[in-house]
Amino acid sequence: MSAATTLAASTGAVTPAAPAVAVAPVLNARTSRLLNGPIVPIMLAMAWPNVLVMLAQASTGLIETWFVSRLGLDALTGMALVFPGFMMMQMLSAGAMGGGISSSVARALGGGRKHDADALVWHAVIINLALGLLFSALVLSFGRTLYQALGGHGGSLESALRYSTVVFIATPLVWLMNGLASIIRGTGNMAVPALAVCLGVVLLIPLSPTLIFGLGPIPAMGVTGAGLAVLLTNALTLLVLARYVFGGHALVRPAAFRPRWAMFANILRVGAVASVSTLQTSLTIALLTALVGAAAGPDAVAGYGTGARLEFLLVPLVFGFGAPLVALVGTNIGAGQRERALRVALTGGAIAFALCETVGVAAAIWPEAWLALFGHDPRMLATGVTYLRFAGPAYGFFGLGLSLYFASQGAGRLAWPLFAGFLRMAIAVGGGWAAWFVTHDLRVVFCVLGFALFVYGTVLVAAIRAGVWFRRLV
Numbered sequence: 001m002s003a004a005t006t007l008a009a010s011t012g013a014v015t016p017a018a019p020a021v022a023v024a025p026v027l028n029a030r031t032s033r034l035l036n037g038p039i040v041p042i043m044l045a046m047a048w049p050n051v052l053v054m055l056a057q058a059s060t061g062l063i064e065t066w067f068v069s070r071l072g073l074d075a076l077t078g079m080a081l082v083f084p085g086f087m088m089m090q091m092l093s094a095g096a097m098g099g100g101i102s103s104s105v106a107r108a109l110g111g112g113r114k115h116d117a118d119a120l121v122w123h124a125v126i127i128n129l130a131l132g133l134l135f136s137a138l139v140l141s142f143g144r145t146l147y148q149a150l151g152g153h154g155g156s157l158e159s160a161l162r163y164s165t166v167v168f169i170a171t172p173l174v175w176l177m178n179g180l181a182s183i184i185r186g187t188g189n190m191a192v193p194a195l196a197v198c199l200g201v202v203l204l205i206p207l208s209p210t211l212i213f214g215l216g217p218i219p220a221m222g223v224t225g226a227g228l229a230v231l232l233t234n235a236l237t238l239l240v241l242a243r244y245v246f247g248g249h250a251l252v253r254p255a256a257f258r259p260r261w262a263m264f265a266n267i268l269r270v271g272a273v274a275s276v277s278t279l280q281t282s283l284t285i286a287l288l289t290a291l292v293g294a295a296a297g298p299d300a301v302a303g304y305g306t307g308a309r310l311e312f313l314l315v316p317l318v319f320g321f322g323a324p325l326v327a328l329v330g331t332n333i334g335a336g337q338r339e340r341a342l343r344v345a346l347t348g349g350a351i352a353f354a355l356c357e358t359v360g361v362a363a364a365i366w367p368e369a370w371l372a373l374f375g376h377d378p379r380m381l382a383t384g385v386t387y388l389r390f391a392g393p394a395y396g397f398f399g400l401g402l403s404l405y406f407a408s409q410g411a412g413r414l415a416w417p418l419f420a421g422f423l424r425m426a427i428a429v430g431g432g433w434a435a436w437f438v439t440h441d442l443r444v445v446f447c448v449l450g451f452a453l454f455v456y457g458t459v460l461v462a463a464i465r466a467g468v469w470f471r472r473l474v
Helices: 003-011 029-036 039-069 073-110 114-149 154-169 171-186 191-213 223-246 261-296 298-334 338-365 367-371 378-411 415-439 442-465
Strands: none
Touching (some): 029 298, 039 073, 039 223, 039 298, 073 114, 073 154, 073 171, 073 223, 073 261, 073 298, 114 154, 114 171, 114 261, 154 171, 154 223, 171 298, 191 223, 261 298, 298 338, 298 367, 298 378, 338 378, 338 442, 378 415, 378 442, 415 442
């Protein structure tokens, strides 16, 4: 015992404690790169496999639509009626709740809380399985009412129901598949989900026409076969992703499940709000589909639905950059690097604007190049051409707003994306119906839709640049 210690003990004095040494969390190489590497190269490196997977996933709808269009206009219209609901389910599971999962995993890893990231796996699986079962039950119970409200009747309604029944039975598989993919993306790994989905698309290309038109002992199933092909490819993709996550190959390792309500809340706090934003987009398309059907009939619905399909396909394209934005922004927010998180978001927004504006302008100049892939009915073509020429040039603003929505998921701050989405829906739906009743001219309606997209993008970029993410984080 030293003299100082002896003196302190004899006098009852308390010696000051040694200053604590802050220990920085040990981060893996991938997480460190997200926090310190050059933004644009990292974003592009993360985005290209994700763009590939999103284009591959979107191509499943195009492949199916091309084959189903050979069955006639009723079958094509039936798919157009089902498509908004199916895309809504995909966006909810992959973009909304999936974003909540990826954001939670990324923020945990960015903050050095690897044990929390591991614990999130089972919580994410349970949430997505429950939501998948709920979504399936709702659509199977109320599908006929929904498709009738969207303008379906006769042969088109029956085609929609046959396709919908098979596709939405498989809804829990889709939710689980996207949940596992979101867990992997939250670690910054975009390649594995891309490869798994591309494998499913490779299977779909021969499987879809085989089940639709028949081959050898396999009978022709029509639109039912198209739905069955989607079910089987989703099941295969799910198996590949499950093997990767639960086989111990992912950066996060599923631990023994112990329910923690904070973990459920961490995912749902972002995912539930993001789901409202996704519902806004899909509800807008559904209500406008009903407007076109009431105004111009089922043939026009096929034209608008085929044209609007291109707008829907911008969602997976932007998601190619959106998933990296969730991981990059979430990791930097978790590490307290606010300025870098903001630079990441605005950089991603600029890239998404350029990509989507290119698509929109090209579609406005050459609309028949897209529409003729799916049919040649004069009324279908006329409506689709009108939509693309008047709404297409605003697609860049849709991409801008959507990319910043994904970045806001990473930040865990979705109030402004939600507000911008409501504003877009109010202008598009309310203004669209008003324009129709005043002018009875679909061109004016589609101009209103383009203006709504412009407002959506500009409001959101102005708010985020003003620092709304951080006002209540001080």
